[in-house]
Amino acid sequence: MDKEQVTLTIDGKTVTVPKGMVAVDAAKTVDIDIPVFCYHEKLGPFGCCRMCLVEVEKMPKLATACTLNVSQDMVIKTDTPKVKKGRNGVLEFTLLNHPLDCPVCDKGGECPLQDNTFEHGPDLTRMEYNRAHHDKATPLSPVITIDRERCIACQRCTRYSDIIEKDTALVMLNRGFHNEVGTFNNEPYDTRFSGNVVDICPVGALTNTQYRFKSRNWDLKNAESLCAHCACNCNIVIGTRQNRFMRVQAKSSENSVSNDFVDDGWICDKGRFGYQFLESKNRILDPRENGIGDSRAGVIETAKKVAASFKKIAEEHGPDSVGFLGSPFGTNEELYLYQKLFRLGLGTNNIDHKLYADSPGLPVDHYDMEDVESADLVLTIASDPTEELPILDLRLKKAVSSLGTKLAVLSDQQTLMDCFACHSLRYNVGSDGTVLQSLTDGLGKKGFKKNKGFETETGIESDAFKELIASLKKSTKVCVIYNPEKLTGDSVHILKSFLTALDKNSEGTCGAIPAAPATNALGAMDMGVLPDYYPGGIPVSNAAKIRELWGDSAPVTEGASASELIQKAESGELKALWIYRCNPLVDFPGGAKLEQALKKLDLLVVHDMLETETTRIAKVVLPSNGPGYDEGTTTNIGGRVQFRKRGIVTQNPADWKILGAMLKELDIESDYRDSFEVTSEIASTVPGYSEVNRKNLRKFGHQREKVSNPKVPESKGSSEKAPDKNALRLRVSNYLFAHDKILDASSSLAHHFQTSSIYIHEDDAKSLGLSSGAEVTIKSDWGEIKAEVQVNNRCNPGGALVPYISDEQGVASLLNPDGGPTWVTFKN
Amino acid sequence: MKLFLTHNIDTKDLHSIKVYKKQGGYGSLEKAFAKKPDEIVQMVKDSGLRGRGGAGFPTGLKWSFLAKDVFPRYLACNADESEPGTCKDRVLLQKNPHLLIEGMILCAYACQIETAYIYLRGEFYDLAEIMDKALEEAYEAGYLGANILGSGMNLEMYTHLGAGAYICGEESALLNSLEGMRGEPRLKPPFPAVEGLYGKPTVVNNVETLCAVVPIMNEGPEAYAAVGTEKSKGTKLVSVSGHVKKPGNYEIPMGLPTRDLIYDLAGGIRDDNELKAWIPGGSSVPMLPASLVDTPYDYEAIAAAGSMLGSGALIVMDHTTNVVEEALRLAGFYMHESCGKCTPCREGTRWLHQILSDIHLKKGKESNIALLEDICDNMSFKCFCPLGDAAVAPVISSIQNFREDYEELLNLAKAGTAS
Numbered sequence A: 001m002d003k004e005q006v007t008l009t010i011d012g013k014t015v016t017v018p019k020g021m022v023a024v025d026a027a028k029t030v031d032i033d034i035p036v037f038c039y040h041e042k043l044g045p046f047g048c049c050r051m052c053l054v055e056v057e058k059m060p061k062l063a064t065a066c067t068l069n070v071s072q073d074m075v076i077k078t079d080t081p082k083v084k085k086g087r088n089g090v091l092e093f094t095l096l097n098h099p100l101d102c103p104v105c106d107k108g109g110e111c112p113l114q115d116n117t118f119e120h121g122p123d124l125t126r127m128e129y130n131r132a133h134h135d136k137a138t139p140l141s142p143v144i145t146i147d148r149e150r151c152i153a154c155q156r157c158t159r160y161s162d163i164i165e166k167d168t169a170l171v172m173l174n175r176g177f178h179n180e181v182g183t184f185n186n187e188p189y190d191t192r193f194s195g196n197v198v199d200i201c202p203v204g205a206l207t208n209t210q211y212r213f214k215s216r217n218w219d220l221k222n223a224e225s226l227c228a229h230c231a232c233n234c235n236i237v238i239g240t241r242q243n244r245f246m247r248v249q250a251k252s253s254e255n256s257v258s259n260d261f262v263d264d265g266w267i268c269d270k271g272r273f274g275y276q277f278l279e280s281k282n283r284i285l286d287p288r289e290n291g292i293g294d295s296r297a298g299v300i301e302t303a304k305k306v307a308a309s310f311k312k313i314a315e316e317h318g319p320d321s322v323g324f325l326g327s328p329f330g331t332n333e334e335l336y337l338y339q340k341l342f343r344l345g346l347g348t349n350n351i352d353h354k355l356y357a358d359s360p361g362l363p364v365d366h367y368d369m370e371d372v373e374s375a376d377l378v379l380t381i382a383s384d385p386t387e388e389l390p391i392l393d394l395r396l397k398k399a400v401s402s403l404g405t406k407l408a409v410l411s412d413q414q415t416l417m418d419c420f421a422c423h424s425l426r427y428n429v430g431s432d433g434t435v436l437q438s439l440t441d442g443l444g445k446k447g448f449k450k451n452k453g454f455e456t457e458t459g460i461e462s463d464a465f466k467e468l469i470a471s472l473k474k475s476t477k478v479c480v481i482y483n484p485e486k487l488t489g490d491s492v493h494i495l496k497s498f499l500t501a502l503d504k505n506s507e508g509t510c511g512a513i514p515a516a517p518a519t520n521a522l523g524a525m526d527m528g529v530l531p532d533y534y535p536g537g538i539p540v541s542n543a544a545k546i547r548e549l550w551g552d553s554a555p556v557t558e559g560a561s562a563s564e565l566i567q568k569a570e571s572g573e574l575k576a577l578w579i580y581r582c583n584p585l586v587d588f589p590g591g592a593k594l595e596q597a598l599k600k601l602d603l604l605v606v607h608d609m610l611e612t613e614t615t616r617i618a619k620v621v622l623p624s625n626g627p628g629y630d631e632g633t634t635t636n637i638g639g640r641v642q643f644r645k646r647g648i649v650t651q652n653p654a655d656w657k658i659l660g661a662m663l664k665e666l667d668i669e670s671d672y673r674d675s676f677e678v679t680s681e682i683a684s685t686v687p688g689y690s691e692v693n694r695k696n697l698r699k700f701g702h703q704r705e706k707v708s709n710p711k712v713p714e715s716k717g718s719s720e721k722a723p724d725k726n727a728l729r730l731r732v733s734n735y736l737f738a739h740d741k742i743l744d745a746s747s748s749l750a751h752h753f754q755t756s757s758i759y760i761h762e763d764d765a766k767s768l769g770l771s772s773g774a775e776v777t778i779k780s781d782w783g784e785i786k787a788e789v790q791v792n793n794r795c796n797p798g799g800a801l802v803p804y805i806s807d808e809q810g811v812a813s814l815l816n817p818d819g820g821p822t823w824v825t826f827k828n
Numbered sequence B: 001m002k003l004f005l006t007h008n009i010d011t012k013d014l015h016s017i018k019v020y021k022k023q024g025g026y027g028s029l030e031k032a033f034a035k036k037p038d039e040i041v042q043m044v045k046d047s048g049l050r051g052r053g054g055a056g057f058p059t060g061l062k063w064s065f066l067a068k069d070v071f072p073r074y075l076a077c078n079a080d081e082s083e084p085g086t087c088k089d090r091v092l093l094q095k096n097p098h099l100l101i102e103g104m105i106l107c108a109y110a111c112q113i114e115t116a117y118i119y120l121r122g123e124f125y126d127l128a129e130i131m132d133k134a135l136e137e138a139y140e141a142g143y144l145g146a147n148i149l150g151s152g153m154n155l156e157m158y159t160h161l162g163a164g165a166y167i168c169g170e171e172s173a174l175l176n177s178l179e180g181m182r183g184e185p186r187l188k189p190p191f192p193a194v195e196g197l198y199g200k201p202t203v204v205n206n207v208e209t210l211c212a213v214v215p216i217m218n219e220g221p222e223a224y225a226a227v228g229t230e231k232s233k234g235t236k237l238v239s240v241s242g243h244v245k246k247p248g249n250y251e252i253p254m255g256l257p258t259r260d261l262i263y264d265l266a267g268g269i270r271d272d273n274e275l276k277a278w279i280p281g282g283s284s285v286p287m288l289p290a291s292l293v294d295t296p297y298d299y300e301a302i303a304a305a306g307s308m309l310g311s312g313a314l315i316v317m318d319h320t321t322n323v324v325e326e327a328l329r330l331a332g333f334y335m336h337e338s339c340g341k342c343t344p345c346r347e348g349t350r351w352l353h354q355i356l357s358d359i360h361l362k363k364g365k366e367s368n369i370a371l372l373e374d375i376c377d378n379m380s381f382k383c384f385c386p387l388g389d390a391a392v393a394p395v396i397s398s399i400q401n402f403r404e405d406y407e408e409l410l411n412l413a414k415a416g417t418a419s
């Protein structure tokens, strides 16, 4: 549907643009800058500041260019005496009661009010009365402070709150000259995306509390980088001064150009305010052996020495006596080199990075985040975007509320997206396999018939389920977003058959977004940090292809998975384990047994950026620089590969450099001079990545080609009955602001930290005699934790939902180490 | 004089449905239901009725602009009456509420509307009670609700009290307020007829406008059009206030000389003083000097004289007045009522008030007049809604017509500082 084009004249220049475009944007296409305050491309026309006055032929009054839809043959003039007087007048009004405290204003140097005044404003003021005064600093929340004196009432922030965040948390209060930005009842402005208003405020009214008075903007060094908190990989700008971290901004039209393939110019508060870990005292700066740190040892030397020890162990006990436990937090380059080190240098496929079942590749198109906007139906499965992938939450809200997209939510828990959904189906915890199988069958010839068995097992009403199937069938573009991490057992494989069935039976096109929340979850799969797949989704069984790409010495037998590595450590089969940016002692089930297993190893190496429970028991600890300091690419949920630039320079060698040295130590050729050279190697060896290059990484990144989908294993499917009638099936959900190693106690987001809670259904509460507020101990076969009961039907009867709120909470200790269901009971 | 709206206004208990019906009330409905909706729109067009809320837009034409085939549609009766000097709607609401209801039913039938609101200014809580009582009676009598008089027409009607903001009289701010949002005007286009209340086609009409539809229906568009001038048809309810002997609401045929209105109907100037200035159509229009008092009171003639008929509120000032005082009062009103959405109005109204206060307190400077004029120029037609232009009108017209009043105060200021 190409929009009708119109041709018009602006200041004598001929412009051809889509009909209905506003004049401000049309002028931009021919480099004519019309000054604005209230207009913002993502918020749309509003017309309140009157800064953008222009003259239009045949119109008696000046028009506001931000609300003026251009039409054929329109003649617009932006530099007539009438326009100049109008703008001058508007600026005089705007500055009339403005404090002009530019010398101490955070916005100074990047302030549209300064810039517009310089360009179009009066030199002097004719105002002879006292300027209005307000408090200079009113906290709206722990992270945002407002200086109401500087507010020019452009309503960008309140419209952002209304149009983008969709919660009208920030509103205009009072009337006329007394209007001011605030919140209902003076409640804190505490949302997941509040910080964006700091970026879009055209003056220094809304300020970042952390950054206030920290630096002049012109003294900042700004690096266009990526947020590393979740797998959206939002584009951020890291500002530093004298190599010290100062602030994070969204990369947007305010400072550059927004990456609409990813974040649409917004970031969440975790991405903005959650970067204090960069200067955390828990950073690992020196290598450490046997608990003794040595700043003179040299990271590379230590790493080379340990690599040689691994080699020795592998030679002595066989290659499968060593293993690698990576993580979805490394860059593609780092993960790629690690798998290469273990496969080619040590000859083992004992490589993994995750606990849940999943295999690379999709049977349908891999959609980019932007596809959410053009889809007419988005189906989320077991996904909780608000807590897991916040920017996806904003994208979905935008699509649903202004682009006509319909949302269907299929989950075992209530999420904040439910109120935007037209189908909101909640299945019983653990019944996802059955639900997905029924969906697959329902789309096919068999169809779906109303059935009591299905209803009791899944908790979903047949009619609602039928409607969902009908919607899926008749939509023209369906985008399925699923979180593999929250599917139980191996039902992710059923999900893939569902995608195949959808592709076959729906009238339109379809695609999917695998939405595991960890920063580079997709990249880790793509880079083959898996026991059964080489990079690019090549299964170990495809020996011919592997030999062709990786040479004759590449191992072609399946290695041990993450949980098998732990088992083998316990049994003594595994002698040496290398852990990279992963903290199994907190994140893996097993509790004390796990710790004992790891302690049994002859050699435990942890390569990480922050001290963790696991670094404490490691024989060798190596520093990893991590986001902010490192450089490399990550692949977001949309398959988009982007470059993460460094913001702060460190003396420690980059991880790719350490890895290069280790590879060399193990006689594998490696002469990388920068991270890009590793990227180029990835482009030439990893299927799907061939088009990734410096040029497209510099712009908006590049969506890698879909990774081939080798035949997925059949699912065993499982839905188990409770072992005793008082047991509930545990579901651990995500909470965006969990108190962990990254958001530690010193974080300015600490006000978001929650206490341990367990959410249960009112039916169960009744039969168990529990009520909201009760302090309980939750017990499983493997461990116990404390929590407060919340009775609020977030999940169906029979389920118990525990949000992961902190490392200390110890949720993982409850979990079934085999990956099977976890049943919990209560002890008062 | 032929009267259409107030001929029986002083009938005892006219506000009760019993009395109203005895006077022939609700008689127009049967006639209307015998016709097609479009025919009614045509009748209103033929009558020449123009909006009585201020802008004087032809009512029938407005109704015909409703987006085709988009439903539901809404009717919002503008009973926000907040323009200083204006109190004509109030008398209709208070004394003849059923006339408004009947007019609204006619409009709803003509425009195929099933939901109607009467938006009353916050201070009209007493009138809201009267209206609510009348609505109750009308529902009971079957004039509202489902299948009205067996015609198949359905109509629900509600009152809604604002919170007392002048800007909520502006139609799009009214709609925002009705939706529970901040009373700020909306961007136009889209106009309410296309996207109004809840994004649906909406008719917004003034109380007096809707009331006038009833006599048009009863007596025919010709009878209505026979009164008035060529382009200003029918009668107008005018609120006369200020230095007259008998301030009040007077229904006059359009085109009556203003002199007759002031000197006959309103009994002349108090103390038989001399007329100095008059504001023809409420605080938002330019004031005129006494020399123009023979101007016929209709849209065209008053526009030709340099002002506007506006809401039909005639404010009269005698020779004892220094118009700066009036300008200051009105500037204070607009400063108070500016919604604050746009910069020139939010800041400009306050600045004008600051300067006028100084002049009034004999603290002004000679340069103030030029400054006032320039501020007015910077505001005029550069604000988001007409309130900003309205705020400028009294200031600029008082300078234009009564510069000597300013100079007098400025000279006193000079003398004061000299001594």
Ligand SMILES: Cc1cc2nc3c(=O)[nH]c(=O)nc-3n(C[C@H](O)[C@H](O)[C@H](O)COP(=O)(O)O)c2cc1C
Pocket (backbone or CB within 6 Å): B050, B051, B052, B053, B054, B055, B056, B057, B059, B078, B079, B080, B081, B082, B083, B166, B167, B168, B169, B170, B171, B172, B204, B205, B206, B207, B209, B210, B385, B386, B387
């Ligand atoms: C600032 C402002 C205040 C207004 N106040 C009123 C009002 O109190 N009552 C009214 O009927 N119209 C008022 N109007 C006019 C309305 O916007 C609208 O034109 C009118 O209600 C339309 O009805 P009509 O066509 O019957 O006149 C106001 C307009 C502006 C700009």
Ligand code: SF4
Pocket (backbone or CB within 6 Å): A098, A099, A100, A101, A102, A103, A105, A106, A107, A108, A109, A111, A113, A114, A150, A202, A203, A204, A205
């Ligand atoms: S907001 Fe801009 S103009 Fe205002 S004080 Fe700050 S830098 Fe100066």
Ligand code: SF4
Pocket (backbone or CB within 6 Å): A150, A151, A152, A153, A154, A155, A156, A157, A158, A181, A200, A201, A202, A203, A205, A206
């Ligand atoms: S706080 Fe900033 S963004 Fe919000 S209205 Fe004021 S100037 Fe605009």
Ligand code: SF4
Pocket (backbone or CB within 6 Å): B167, B185, B337, B338, B339, B340, B341, B342, B343, B345, B346, B383, B384, B385, B386, B387, B388, B389
């Ligand atoms: S002119 Fe602007 S500030 Fe004044 S009332 Fe209209 S929108 Fe509000």
Ligand code: FES
Pocket (backbone or CB within 6 Å): A035, A036, A037, A038, A039, A046, A047, A048, A049, A050, A051, A052, A053, A064, A065, A066, A067
């Ligand atoms: S930018 Fe056009 S009115 Fe504000």
